[in-house]
Amino acid sequence: xxxxxxxxxxxxxxxxxxxxxxxxxxxxxxxxxxxxxxxxxxxxxxxxxxxxxxxxxxxxxxxxxxxxxxxxxxxxxxxxxxxxxxxxxxxxxxxxxxxxxxxxxxxxxxxxxxxxxxxxxxxxxxxxxxxxxxxxxxxxxxxxxxxxxxxxxxxxxxxxxxxxxxxxxxxxxxxxxxxxxxxxxx
Amino acid sequence: xxxxxxxxxxxxxxxxxxxxxxxxxxxxxxxxxxxxxxxxxxxxxxxxxxxxxxxxxxxxxxxxxxxxxxxxxxxxxxxxxxxxxxxxxxxxxxxxxxxxxxxxxxxxxxxxxxxxxxxxxxxxxxxxxxxxxxxxxxxxxxxxxxxxxxxxxxxxxxxxxxxxxxxxxxxxxxxxxxxxx
Ligand code: HEM
Ligand code: HEM
Numbered sequence: 422x423x424x425x426x427x428x429x430x431x432x433x434x435x436x437x438x439x440x441x442x443x444x445x446x447x448x449x450x451x452x453x454x455x456x457x458x459x460x461x462x463x464x465x466x467x468x469x470x471x472x473x474x475x476x477x478x479x480x481x482x483x484x485x486x487x488x489x490x491x492x493x494x495x496x497x498x499x500x501x502x503x504x505x506x507x508x509x510x511x512x513x514x515x516x517x518x519x520x521x522x523x524x525x526x527x528x529x530x531x532x533x534x535x536x537x538x539x540x541x542x543x544x545x546x547x548x549x550x551x552x553x554x555x556x557x558x559x560x561x562x563x564x565x566x567x568x569x570x571x572x573x574x575x576x577x578x579x580x581x582x583x584x585x586x587x588x589x590x591x592x593x594x595x596x597x598x599x600x601x602x603x604x605x606x607x
Numbered sequence: 608x609x610x611x612x613x614x615x616x617x618x619x620x621x622x623x624x625x626x627x628x629x630x631x632x633x634x635x636x637x638x639x640x641x642x643x644x645x646x647x648x649x650x651x652x653x654x655x656x657x658x659x660x661x662x663x664x665x666x667x668x669x670x671x672x673x674x675x676x677x678x679x680x681x682x683x684x685x686x687x688x689x690x691x692x693x694x695x696x697x698x699x700x701x702x703x704x705x706x707x708x709x710x711x712x713x714x715x716x717x718x719x720x721x722x723x724x725x726x727x728x729x730x731x732x733x734x735x736x737x738x739x740x741x742x743x744x745x746x747x748x749x750x751x752x753x754x755x756x757x758x759x760x761x762x763x764x765x766x767x768x769x770x771x772x773x774x775x776x777x778x779x780x781x782x783x784x785x786x787x788x
Contacts, residue, residue: 461649461720462649462650462652462653462723462726463723463726464653464720464721464722464723464726465721466719466720467719501719501720502718502719502720504644505644507644508644585645585646585647586646588646591646591649591650592646592649
């Protein structure tokens, strides 16, 4: 009898959490953005990607079960100037004819305490794939969750900027990437 | 202050140092804008900006010196209108030596490329990034530079005329080693 009540209570509790389970999974492109900063001749130059898609699911109760996939349309780049936009889509840079998208695919999420997390996964650009760790924070606000993070990539790990552009004294190897992905509750 | 009989060594040194620097800046400016984007182009642009800011600092120094040292008076044989034209041209040259670098700095800000003097000293961006404004300021920078070049040509022509036609000491007092006669 006691056993039965216990089981029933447990079941009820489980059902309750299930009902309350929140999942942020609807990508909000117009609230999200992916920007980057490169250094040219020691001077920071800002850029961003105008088009990208994210498929994600994040349940604050089970953050480590979260997953994400981000695909960036490289042709949508704003590299800071018209000259640069025309240049970076070319063969020596992204070669977007052959590799139109860059992607991040998560394999796991680690909780770092508070609202801080780390997405572990793989970044693929220009046919090259590298392990990556994306630290990010989550802010929940009603129907929306905002994921903010940044990471530093070495462009030469992906052969971005070949030939004369491989010279890192003109355009630095490190590129800072800042992302904000906003998702709505399902 | 009474006018000196000749230009000071400092005035002469600054005149010729800046003349070389500015002609170099003008030539490099013309050359670099036509280049296809490459690491060299980015390097040359940076050097143009660094040298341009240096020219700006030099002209401030030069004007400081000039305030304390009146230039020699023009030869009394010169017609009044020529004296005035010469003085006006010199003032305009100084003005352009200030305004051209300023327009370059503002243009760089508006184009979203901050100026960091020799990669060390960042100049503040006085303008936010704005493509139209950047293009407009590039046109202003270009127009002022072309006007400056035309004025320098006239200035050089006048100096040569003084020396070769009028045979006065105007060029010699700015270029003392010519003093052979
Ligand atoms: C007295 C000093 C300077 C002179 C005589 C000068 C002259 C010139 C000339 C002749 C051009 C080519 C214009 C064209 O044909 O499009 C040019 C371009 C340029 N200058 Fe200067 N410049 C000076 C100072 C500066 C400074 C201080 C800066 C920035 C801090 C600067 C930044 C630029 C830039 C960015 C361009 C390229 C504009 C473009 O790409 O359209 N310049 N300059
Ligand atoms: C970028 C090139 C040049 C600039 C910006 C420039 C500017 C000036 C300025 C502002 C003055 C007036 C100095 C003062 O009274 O404070 C001056 C004087 C003078 N410049 Fe130039 N100059 C340039 C090139 C030349 C050249 C190529 C020559 C000769 C071939 C020349 C010959 C002279 C002479 C002779 C004077 C003295 C005029 C007098 O005694 O009244 N300059 N220059």
